Amino acid sequence: xxxxxxxxxxxxxxxxxxxxVHAQIPDDKDMLRxxxxxxxxxxxxxxxxxxxxxxxxAFTGYAALAGAILLDTAWMAWASAFIAVxxxxxxxxxxxxxxHLHRDALPGFRTxxxxxxxxxxxxxxxxxxxxxxxxxxxxxxxxxEDPEYMPLALMKPWSLPLFVVVAALAPVALVIRWGVLxxxxxxxxxxxxxxxxxxxxxxxxxxxxxxxxxEKERSWFLFQQxxxxxxxxxxxxxxxxxxxxxxxxxxxxxxAVAVFNQLRTLVAHLWENDGEAMTVTAQxxxxxxxxxxxxxxxxxxxxxxxxxxxxxPSLPYHSLHEAHKRxxxxxGAGSTFDQASHSGMWPLVARIAKSTMxxxxx
Numbered sequence: 606x607x608x609x610x611x612x613x614x615x616x617x618x619x620x621x622x623x624x625x626v627h628a629q630i631p632d633d634k635d636m637l638r639x640x641x642x643x644x645x646x647x648x649x650x651x652x653x654x655x656x657x658x659x660x661x662x663a664f665t666g667y668a669a670l671a672g673a674i675l676l677d678t679a680w681m682a683w684a685s686a687f688i689a690v691x692x693x694x695x696x697x698x699x700x701x702x703x704x705h706l707h708r709d710a711l712p713g714f715r716t717x718x719x720x721x722x723x724x725x726x727x728x729x730x731x732x733x734x735x736x737x738x739x740x741x742x743x744x745x746x747x748x749x750e751d752p753e754y755m756p757l758a759l760m761k762p763w764s765l766p767l768f769v770v771v772a773a774l775a776p777v778a779l780v781i782r783w784g785v786l787x788x789x790x791x792x793x794x795x796x797x798x799x800x801x802x803x804x805x806x807x808x809x810x811x812x813x814x815x816x817x818x819x820e821k822e823r824s825w826f827l828f829q830q831x832x833x834x835x836x837x838x839x840x841x842x843x844x845x846x847x848x849x850x851x852x853x854x855x856x857x858x859x860x861a862v863a864v865f866n867q868l869r870t871l872v873a874h875l876w877e878n879d880g881e882a883m884t885v886t887a888q889x890x891x892x893x894x895x896x897x898x899x900x901x902x903x904x905x906x907x908x909x910x911x912x913x914x915x916x917x918p919s920l921p922y923h924s925l926h927e928a929h930k931r932x933x934x935x936x937g938a939g940s941t942f943d944q945a946s947h948s949g950m951w952p953l954v955a956r957i958a959k960s961t962m963x964x965x966x967x
């Protein structure tokens with residue numbers, strides 16, 4: 606077993622009482638080298654894993670959603686709703702993998718995912734794909750330009766419950782985005798500009814403004830926009846001929862998926878950076894691994910290894926567990942790599958909540 610040298614500025618570890626200043630943490634070159642060398646043979650996306658996982662999750666989710674709407678027995682309807690939330694949640698999170706897949710990997714996967722999951726759930730991959738790559742840029746992660754970062758650990762205590770609860774409004778917001786703003790944007794340019802800049806990205810940074818799409822992306826994005834708009838308008842008509850019950854149940858399940866995902870997002874990072882550019886090692890230590898298998902329920906599709914993902918963004922989700930095991934064994938306990946591992950969701954929530962209550966120097 607080989608041990609890496611822990612950078613002095615990387616101490617103290619995750620359980621320490623004081624927030625470490627991530628912008629001052631140097632890169633641990635031993636860790637970066639080990640991560641690259643130990644994962645070279647497992648860095649190819651395997652279609653025999655991606656396709657069945659995504660398809661089974663999607664079809665299970667929709668079948669359970671239908672059961673929640675159609676079943677008359679209360680406990681069976683609730684059980685179906687419960688299954689629908691977790692299955693659709695897993696299917697939806699493939700949007701994260703799509704943002705990292707090489708354009709030649711898994712032919713047809715992006716299109717099929719959008720048709721089966723992205724457009725029906727009004728979250729086409731355009732809302733995540735390009736902006737998410739900003740979140741992984743070394744000079745932009747954790748800064749004001751990062752659409753997926755807020756210094757939550759440095760904010761007021763009330764910001765945490767608000768951050769989670771506001772996600773329940775996602776179904777309404779998405780229907781308005783694609784069923785109202787998209788058609789209006791065809792004839793009113795300022796609405797089109799607002800919708801693209803402010804309402805076309807799954808962002809948590811309220812100051813983020815999306816730039817115009819590149820020419821090579823426009824036809825692909827147009828396909829997704831038209832599909833999402835047609836589906837949203839269709840959903841808006843269903844109360845007139847199906848009644849409100851199916852739409853309200855579907856909206857409740859979608860809201861539960863959104864809240865669950867927001868809670869996972871809350872513990873994906875430590876959110877301790879105050880807007881400065883960071884090294885790769887600093888980004889890793891500001892991110893979270895939860896190696897325990899039960900974390901795979903609330904952070905599926907490899908997202909329980911979110912810190913490792915930031916270290917190796919192109920590594921497919923099905924390789925992250927093996928990669929974590931190899932690197933952990935090689936570098937050993939107490940290494941920089943080990944410092945990003947946490948015991949579970951609720952200790953992380955407690956850590957971040959405690960940080961929001963810490964007195965700040967003015």
